[in-house]
Amino acid sequence: MLKLALLSFLLVCSQHLVRAADPILIIHGGAGTITSEHAAHKRVGMVDSIRAGFQVLLDSDNPMDAVEAAIHVMENSPAFNAGYGSVLTENGEIEMDAIVINGTDLSAGAVGAMKHVLHPISVARLVMNSTQHVFLVGEFAEKFAESQGVPLVPTSDLIANSTGPGGRKSQLVRKTRSSYDDVGTVGAVAINSKGNIAAATSTGGLTGKMEGRVGDAPLVGAGTLADDDIAGISATGDGEAFIRWRVASRVASLIEQGRNASEAILTVLNGMTEKIPGASGGCIAITKDGEIGFQWNSEHLAWAYVKGTERVIHYGVERGGKTDLCNN
């Protein structure tokens, strides 16, 4: 009996030792070609987002709360193609995709082609928490949101007035693809002190997309993935190619095989570009051991992260980037 007690005590200790880690939060604000004007807006938005999300992570040690808080800031900002400031569909509508995944039990919630909410990420979380399902789409996702007390807003309230990436000027409906205006899908990955991982992605998708189009963001294994045994991942780029290449799944599988996170990301993205010419993008990750990875093979990726020990925000739209004090 004593032996058993001792054994379980040791087991608890060793688990604690293995899992005791620094909380980390990493976010992205889209990949592609980012003009210097847009980059300035994105940098401000990302630093705000990290500050908000990291405060929640420190206070609650809940990675899901942290990624949601971080995404909220970017959904509120017209510098990103998510929530307020999302790009327009071919019909001049705003249709958004979002997902949250809890890496501990792989529970997930997602919405696709959803209109009339400021924070699709929170509706995705409600899908995870309050339904038997993983993925709700279209007007039905909207009805569900309403039933959960989420305020519905007219599309005009989601269209930004500034000339930022999501500004009205650039939201004029065009049928061209891969415009820089589409840059600005947002994503966040967090790990807490116990090694629990959460990942989230939110986007307005492609300018001029067809009604009902769903991209990679809300699809498990395409744009987003979280598994405490492997890593948390959020990706951004040419959505259709990311779906076909299953970017997040492939990155996870390379990390599981022991590859360095950033190297895994770049390998997968370059493999995709080789198979699907013209497709590019970027990706962020935190591995189960707390290793940070972010890489891209598009011109830019808007990225930012903070580590619990450092309390310094690293951010940029290019390699290297800048640092700022955390203030948390």
Place this chain on the structure above:
Amino acid sequence: MDPVVVVHGGAWAIPDSMAERSVLGVQQAASAAWNVLEAGGNSIDAVTAAVTVLEDDPVFDAGTGAVLTMDGTVELDAIIMEGNKLAAGSVACVERIKNPIQLARKVMEQADHVMLVGKGANLFAEECGIPQVPMEQLVTPEAIQSWEYFKKYRCTIQTLFSNRDEELPPEITEFVNGHETVGCVVMDKTGLLSAGTSTGGITAKRVGRVGDSPLIGCGAYADSEAAAVSCTGHGESISKVCLASLVTEKCRLGVHPNKAIRDSIKYMNKRVGGAGGVICIDNKGNSGIGFNTERMAWASKTKSESVCGLNPGERLVF
């Protein structure tokens, strides 16, 4: 390469009253795919043909005979993918479409996008000239009966997707018309691998719910360098672990499809619970069939044999 066709008609507790019709249905679908290959069609054509036959067969939960949502409507999901270019098309929550697999194929071939849902998918169908049929044409008396019984959704999943080791009250399994998601994987003589899956989802599902079937890497995946895979079972569980991707990646590493399927289903059951079934053909033309539900109707065809099964371990020549 020698062509291979494998078809499934859903993995769940198929009641005896539906057993014979289910097995006959998958045999017919496998033959339809085979005939297309014989006539010179590629594996995309063959998958489309087989899934069309299954959708038109009222015994399966896809196209005609699909289950009803909580609101009593029919919402269909389908996906098709080819493994050379990794081209894919999928539709979810479409209404009044007789053969969603054909619409998914139009998305693959004609849209800039991979996935279209809800009203947008129906608008695209109109653009492509795919006719809309009255919903009543897709609804069978069994679907209505099942809907009335299973309006309480929780009851549906627990009953239908329990692991076969769990005991079920017999009157429930006898009563249900349920979950025969259908799918097909084909390798043609050029080595092109294609996969397709089509479903009406879960009885009394929430309107607007998308299961695993139309999600690339969950309900189906095809990569001519690795494998073609189609999955069926508890959609939410399959979505969380991306079951089709799991199986594909194991095959890429050289694992035999039967083992790849067994290990992947075991992992899913352990990690998130839930049960299901998978069919697969790897890039060498080996086929695999596996499920941890009570039953799965399946059929496969090669130059040398036509075999089918329903119960675990069963393998009958047809």
